[in-house]
């Protein structure tokens with residue numbers, strides 16, 4: 031097997047060689063075994079929504095089957111599949127949010143979960159018109175949480191947070207009838223409408239996809255972020271390190287992988303427990319080394335500076351180092367292959383969520399009632415496993431980079447305040463950001479998000495696009511595995527400003543920020559929506575007027591499709607570095623990459639070559655500037 | 661027009677004017693005619709500091725036009741826009757150079773003093789380093805209200821700042837009965853916008869003299885002026901393209917520009933402050949100039965006005 035595809039990441043080659051020696055199977059082996067992927071699936075023209083099928087439509091127009099047995103055309107099948115993908119993505123994010131809201135609902139003065147950010151809670155209570163008069167903070171917390179929980183299944187009305195969008199945007203949603211109603215309802219409606227013999231009208235399926243996705247961006251994800259900040263604190267700027275080199279030779283290494291901060295935050299607490307720290311020492315280790323991966327890694331690094339072991343594609347490699355005492359997972363983006371892989375080493379693979387029980391894993395159910403006790407028990411297991419490490423099988427790549435992160439909207443605004451002249455302007459706004467964009471000092475902004483995907487060279491698209499954009503004075507904000515790629519590449523440092531163009535460099539120096547701002551996990555893309563909308567409102571414009579884009583260079587998950595769709599529906603052009611499975615319908619492709627612009631003022635761009643993609647992004651940004659006359 | 665387009669328009673206009681001026685002068689005096697500013701060892705200081713080249717004749721000045729041209733690259737890019745601003749500065753120096761080449765004292769009929777000789781700059785060195793001169797205000801244009809302009813200049817004066825005047829503000833300040841002259845730290849330069857180069861020339865020679873900067877080290881020069889020369893610009897009245905492009909040159913040197921009209925604001929660099937009562941405070945804050953209150957023989961009211969001035973948060 032050739033590892034050429036990994037040439038970009040110096041840690042990968044050696045570890046994959048090692049995996050081979052250790053008899054461990056990785057995604058590259060499985061990718062090779064997969065051979066060429068199925069052309070019908072690739073194009074989205076395979077349907078198995080009923081047992082008359084599976085049906086597949088000939089990719090050649092006018093030749094072979096042009097319709098499914100029920101008569102569904104390629105257009106309908108592609109649009110239905112797309113809608114279901116959106117629904118799945120939306121459910122993942124929203125279910126994640128539901129859990130954290132439950133956590134706030136059970137928070138108490140002396141419980142495991144507290145209200146760490148009462149100001150943010152009070153602000154939200156005010157925004158949602160929850161009466162706070164004479165109530166103590168936990169009562170308010172419970173009431174706000176209850177209101178939030180209703181957002182998932184309320185019988186009437188639309189998502190509360192859509193009011194945060196600029197007014198012209200709200201109007202577009204209203205006119206198109208895509209204002210998101212209850213989250214679960216939108217998901218269920220898609221599943222209903224994509225059932226055999228229901229919706230076949232392609233535009234309607236697209237509208238439903240947009241409405242459902244909006245229930246995530248302006249519903250589930252936004253609540254997820256908001257409530258996580260309330261319970262665990264709003265992230266502030268801090269430094270950390272990233273890449274597999276953060277795994278320590280002489281410590282108990284614990285990998286946190288998944289998404290749910292209510293679990294990972296407790297693990298952070300448990301790992302700081304003096305008794306457990308002592309236990310680690312008694313077992314011959316120098317201490318406990320907690321490292322993160324994927325979005326749960328982002329959550330704990332944003333709030334505690336927990337080191338980042340890596341992003342999505344490195345999840346197997348972290349185990350192949352042979353130095354991982356335990357892998358603790360909750361939900362989402364966790365390879366089912368991991369438990370088996372862990373068996374090649376001493377690594378304990380522990381699944382904790384009833385929503386993601388995994389074949390071959392040790393299952394220790396996490397429940398919020400006994401959060402700290404359970405996580406302590408789990409950490410103890412990891413510590414006791416230290417002695418089982420086979421030192422002959424350990425190989426930790428020595429690569430790691432420093433990174434600055436923690437840039438929540440609040441923290442960004444705090445930094446912007448540094449350049450506010452107290453005589454001419456007010457503090458605590460995004461005006462400085464909007465000013466430098468309008469003056470042309472920076473050309474625009476790009477949110478670079480998403481996963482890794484073995485279809486492209488890992489991290490290469492993320493990094494290529496980021497470097498190209500900052501060089502051309504486009505400020506980048508990032509989340510998810512894209513952010514972790516940036517961290518590993520050293521782009522989240524103050525020094526990285528040297529890679530930026532003159533204008534952006536100047537901004538970085540004056541504001542005291544790196545040219546690329548890590549804004550958190552995938553649900554935290556809601557922070558980006560918030561930031562963009564604030565700039566729109568500052569200028570009395572709509573999001574679609576701004577020279578701002580979203581980019582998912584190496585996306586892979588259904589969540590990413592859900593995200594891309596709500597970003598476009600929010601008026602922000604979105605560039606996809608992996609072509610989605612829709613090319614079997616020229617009409618649907620035209621909707622995504624063309625017609626949507628007439629409807630929502632933004633559209634998708636598909637471009638797999640990262641250099642060309644960066645070029646197209648810059649052209650689009652200049653086009654938007656020209657339209658604004660700036 | 662985008663801000664950068666305005667800058668390029670101004671830079672090109674200044675270049676055109678410089679080309680014309682040099683061509684006319686050569687026609688009249690020939691290429692070998694001598695060019696020099698009085699009382700300086702630094703030739704044409706801006707060109708010398710930026711390129712390391714000393715200009716001695718009109719012919720060589722013609723060559724310097726090439727430098728200007730090369731600095732104007734019309735792309736929507738901040739670095740290039742700042743370079744175009746520097747180009748305007750060089751054009752201005754070329755035009756002023758020609759004025760001195762054609763006349764013994766081109767400023768003899770003006771209130772402005774024109775070129776500032778080395779000796780004055782040397783005398784300013786110590787008070788600048790000690791903070792006795794806490795800042796340099798450059799006032800350009802024509803104010804809608806000469807009284808508030810006078811108050812502003814007096815305010816700078818009382819705080820020990822050195823103020824340079826360019827344009828009709830000179831006459832306005834005189835009418836407002838502000839005492840001008842080096843001893844009062846208020847120096848009228850000239851009525852035309854190109855005279856602004858004589859204060860740029862002061863900053864540039866400060867870098868050469870006190871910063872021991874090597875001529876030709878442009879980035880070192882810009883760094884020095886940004887870090888060490890506490891200057892800022894106040895513009896009054898409507899701005900034309902050339903003034904905006906001059907402003908870009910100031911920003912390239914690290915000097916913030918505070919206009920009293922609407923401008924596309926750039927935090928910390930290009931601000932709009934329409935309230936003349938706030939011009940001073942806005943400017944000092946923009947250049948991060950703190951006044952050493954005790955050392956100045958000024959009324960207490962000034963000192964108290966500055967208490968609690970730093971209200972920004974530290975993040």
Ligand code: SF4
Nearest residue numbers: 077080083085098100
């Ligand atoms: S829903 Fe229609 S296209 Fe899909 S499998 Fe059934 S018959 Fe075939």
Ligand code: SF4
Nearest residue numbers: 342363480481510511
């Ligand atoms: S960016 Fe993609 S791979 Fe990474 S955690 Fe988010 S959804 Fe999963």
